[in-house]
Amino acid sequence: MKASDFFTLPPSLAEFAAFFDAEAEPWAWLKQIGPALAALPAPSPRAGVPPGVQIEGRVYLAPDVKLPAYCTLIGPCWIGPGTEIRPGAYVRGNVIVGAGCVLGNACEFKNCLLLDKVQVPHFSYVGDSVLGNGAHLGAGVICSNLRLDQKPISVRTPERTYETGLRKFGAILGDGAEAGCNAVLNPGSVLGKRALVAPGTVLTGYLPAETIARQRGQLSHIPRRD
Numbered sequence: 484m485k486a487s488d489f490f491t492l493p494p495s496l497a498e499f500a501a502f503f504d505a506e507a508e509p510w511a512w513l514k515q516i517g518p519a520l521a522a523l524p525a526p527s528p529r530a531g532v533p534p535g536v537q538i539e540g541r542v543y544l545a546p547d548v549k550l551p552a553y554c555t556l557i558g559p560c561w562i563g564p565g566t567e568i569r570p571g572a573y574v575r576g577n578v579i580v581g582a583g584c585v586l587g588n589a590c591e592f593k594n595c596l597l598l599d600k601v602q603v604p605h606f607s608y609v610g611d612s613v614l615g616n617g618a619h620l621g622a623g624v625i626c627s628n629l630r631l632d633q634k635p636i637s638v639r640t641p642e643r644t645y646e647t648g649l650r651k652f653g654a655i656l657g658d659g660a661e662a663g664c665n666a667v668l669n670p671g672s673v674l675g676k677r678a679l680v681a682p683g684t685v686l687t688g689y690l691p692a693e694t695i696a697r698q699r700g701q702l703s704h705i706p707r708r709d
Contacts, residue, residue, distance in 0.1 A: 490509075490613070493616060498523075532550060535553030539556070549568065551568055554572040556572075557576050562574075562586075564583075565583040569590075570588050571590075572588065572592070578592045581600075581616075582600070584602070590603050595611065595653070601615075603620045619661040624665070634650070647671065653668065656674045665682060666680045668686050680696045
């Protein structure tokens with residue numbers, strides 16, 4: 484299992500390419516977010532920031548990032564072009580966001596990498612996670628990142644069990660993967676490309692590409708688009 488099976492780092496994030504190895508396991512990218520941000524030069528202050536937007540630390544905002552009347556951005560973080568930040572968003576360190584994303588109202592982001600056109604529009608928590616290009620979280624989706632017993636998190640697939648060595652690890656979503664409203668992705672959930680988690684579903688483990696997970700463990704395949 485390698486990162487390139489799930490997503491491709493887009494051109495908007497090319498300056499971080501040295502830190503995110505396509506041949507590495509996808510959760511290995513989580514440890515690289517902090518070093519990637521630390522390697523950047525200090526960002527210039529953004530002009531025209533609304534008075535209700537609280538900015539602390541090293542925060543880079545592309546010139547056309549759409550800012551709301553109020554939100555909290557705590558660095559280090561890097562937010563790419565064409566991204567929209569909505570009211571009440573809380574970014575609290577080690578966050579990299581690609582182009583054309585939505586950081587939604589009352590959503591919290593921590594130690595995560597969002598590739599291009601990721602949509603997290605309403606009331607979600609995204610911690611210690613990587614969301615691939617075009618990934619989408621419906622309202623209220625939670626990427627749970629810590630086991631109740633706080634033990635290191637494993638990823639189980641039909642072929643083998645991967646010991647990640649991570650105590651905090653939320654979710655990996657491949658390009659185009661989605662989770663419906665109020666779904667919970669338990670620690671170490673891994674979704675392949677275009678995998679879907681139905682609304683209200685609690686997912687644990689690995690969901691193959693182009694597969695739908697529903698309540699009570701029901702799985703089905705997504706018809707291919709011609």
